[in-house]
Structures are given as C-alpha cells and as structure tokens.
C-alpha cells in the first residue's frame with residue numbers, strides 16, 4: 001500500500017557500529033538517513049573490546065561521548081610468547097577498553113541526537129534500484145548502504161561478493177570480574193590459539209580466545225596459559241562465552257550503482273589487529289563524504305587506502321600465528337627493540353602517518369631476526 005511507503009535519502013541495512021557511524025556521518029552532512037537492524041539495542045557481539053588510539057579519535061569526531069567509568073584507557077600492546085614479553089607503548093595517545101554494549105549504547109544515543117531514524121527489530125529482506133524492502137514495507141531511497149556485517153546479504157544481492165579467498169578463524173569472548181593487572185592490551189600466543197586480555201572497567205577484564213578451530217574455547221585454552229589462569233583466580237566469570245568469526249576478507253569492489261558496503265560487510269581484517277571498529281569508523285567518514293559529493297568512486301579509492309595497512313598487518317600477524325619459529329624470533333626482536341615496536345604501532349594506528357616506520361627500522365628488525373637464535 002502506498003501509505004506504507006517510507007522515503008529517505010540514504011538507507012542503511014545494519015545498526016551495528018559501522019551502520020550507526022555512517023548514519024551519524026551522513027547526518028553531519030545534512031542528508032536524511034534511516035537505519036534498520038533486526039536486533040534490539042544495545043547489541044552485543046564477541047569482540048576484544050579494545051579501541052586503538054585512532055579509533056578513539058574517530059569516535060570523538062563523530063561526537064560520541066563516553067561517561068567517565070564507561071571505558072578504561074590502555075597504554076599500548078604487549079605480546080607474550082614462550083615467556084618473552086615485547087611491549088609497544090602508544091606515543092602521545094591512548095587506547096580504550098570498552099564493553100561492546102556500552103559502545104553500542106553511546107553510538108545509538110549519538111545517532112538519535114543527530115537525527116538518524118533507527119528502526120530496531122526490522123530486517124532488510126530485499127533491495128532493488130532505489131528501494132529497500134522490510135518484509136512487506138517498501139522504502140524509497142537514493143543510496144543503499146550495506147552495514148550488515150561479515151555475512152552481508154545486501155552484499156550478495158548487489159553482486160559485490162567477489163574478492164580474494166578469506167582466512168577464517170574463530171573468536172570467543174568472556175568477561176571476568178577481577179581488577180585488571182595491566183594497563184596494556186595483552187596478546188598471549190600459544191601453540192594453536194591466542195588469548196587477548198583487555199581491561200574494560202576498573203574491576204573487569206575481557207578475554208578473547210582466537211584460533212583456527214571452532215572447538216577451542218576459553219576454558220581449555222587457559223590450560224596453555226597458567227599465568228592468566230592464576231590472575232583470574234578469585235575473580236568470577238560475569239558473562240557466558242560468545243563466539244564470532246574473525247576473518248581476513250578482501251573484496252574487489254565495495255560499491256556498485258547506488259549501493260555501498262561499509263564495516264565488516266565491506267571486507268574485514270583478523271581480530272588480532274584490533275582494527276575492525278577503527279576501519280568501520282574511518283570508512284563511515286569517507287563514505288558520507290562521497291555521498292555528499294554524489295560520487296561513490298571517491299569512496300572506492302578511499303576504502304582501498306584505509307584498508308591497505310590493516311590488511312597487511314593481518315597477513316603479518318597470521319604469518320606469526322602459523323609459524324612458531326618466526327613468531328619466537330620476531331617477538332624476541334621486538335622485546336629487544338621496544339622503540340621499534342612503538343614505531344610499528346604508530347604506523348599501524350596511523351598516529352603519525354606511514355612515514356614513522358622507515359627503511360632503517362625494517363633493516364634493524366631484519367638484522368635482529370637473522371642474528372637471534374631460533
């Protein structure tokens with residue numbers, strides 16, 4: 001029925017972090033925008049819950065405000081492998097550990113304040129040129145954005161599913177009530193899995209186990225990491241474990257006609273990079289700009305530029321995951337060269353832009369890798 005037809009400039013399928021950030025960025029440019037998601041907020045998802053410094057900056061630019069106590073700052077990343085710890089501190093900035101539900105609530109509040117019209121409990125069931133269908137309801141729109149996550153249906157409907165084969169791993173997260181023992185995000189490397197520890201509240205840590213097997217859960221993984229198990233003694237698990245797929249997926253194109261992909265729907269990086277949310281927020285910004293200029297080709301180019309380094313970092317981390325000797329040598333080398341780790345991290349998080357890591361740094365790391373016994 002015609003009375004059921006809604007209309008808007010931009011329709012976004014998916015009200016996760018990418019969809020909401022894109023909605024906010026589009027409203028900042030004055031266009032009308034609707035977002036639909038089948039879930040009810042705040043939406044939870046398995047996540048390491050660590051925001052890198054440039055992700056924190058993006059959140060501020062979107063106008064998302066966090067209350068004191070909502071998040072815990074962390075100073076850098078610590079890799080721990082076979083008893084060797086390498087530490088890279090962020091220079092002049094900090095990351096934030098934040099519960100996924102708290103982050104989602106803050107994004108929803110900001111989106112509503114900015115004038116994004118959110119339809120919760122509503123699934124996008126079909127798209128056509130200039131239209132989105134929500135079961136029997138039709139929405140007319142100029143642009144359609146797919147922010148519907150890893151397994152994006154909209155991506156398939158728009159025939160944008162082509163790309164390199166993905167590397168798939170599995171992640172399970174759980175929260176523990178225990179005072180954080182570190183103000184770093186810790187990545188503990190085991191023989192067939194990793195555990196990432198993020199402080200998320202003054203009395204709470206988030207643990208994620210990642211591996212190539214969907215059967216490896218935190219409980220059994222902890223047997224490989226007695227030092228973490230000891231830290232958790234006396235604390236209690238306050239959430240049940242929640243799983244998700246962590247995939248490196250690179251797509252050939254992220255827009256076609258009036259449809260654009262954003263966030264995990266537009267390709268993803270391995271969760272060990274801690275970059276998924278940051279990518280989504282940075283993509284949201286350039287996508288909104290491209291829409292304002294009526295030119296999605298700008299988005300395609302910017303998306304490629306934004307994703308390049310995190311994709312490279314994913315491949316590097318997956319190589320470390322796969323090759324214990326290389327991992328041992330690299331972490332030993334980084335432990336001996338903490339400044340180099342810092343510079344790598346600065347390049348990775350874009351704190352000072354790509355020139356931070358130079359040829360000399362790579363040469364020094366190479367020499368260390370060759371010199372240190374495996």
Ligand SMILES: Cc1cc2nc3c(=O)[nH]c(=O)nc-3n(C[C@H](O)[C@H](O)[C@H](O)COP(=O)(O)OP(=O)(O)OC[C@H]3O[C@@H](n4cnc5c(N)ncnc54)[C@H](O)[C@@H]3O)c2cc1C
Pocket residue numbers: 013014015016017018019036037038039043045046047048049050051052055122123124125147148149150153170171172208210244245246247262263264265268271274275276277278280
């Ligand atoms: C184990 C693990 C740990 C991670 N740790 C970190 C970390 O520490 N830091 C970090 O930055 N990133 C991390 N990530 C990555 C991060 O979680 C993702 O990059 C992020 O969730 C992407 O957000 P999104 O909005 O694109 O997708 P999602 O969060 O998946 O949201 C997609 C939304 O689309 C909705 N949807 C689906 N189908 C439809 C439909 N047909 N119509 C409408 N809506 C639909 C879903 O309900 C969902 O709400 C981690 C990922 C994993 C798996």
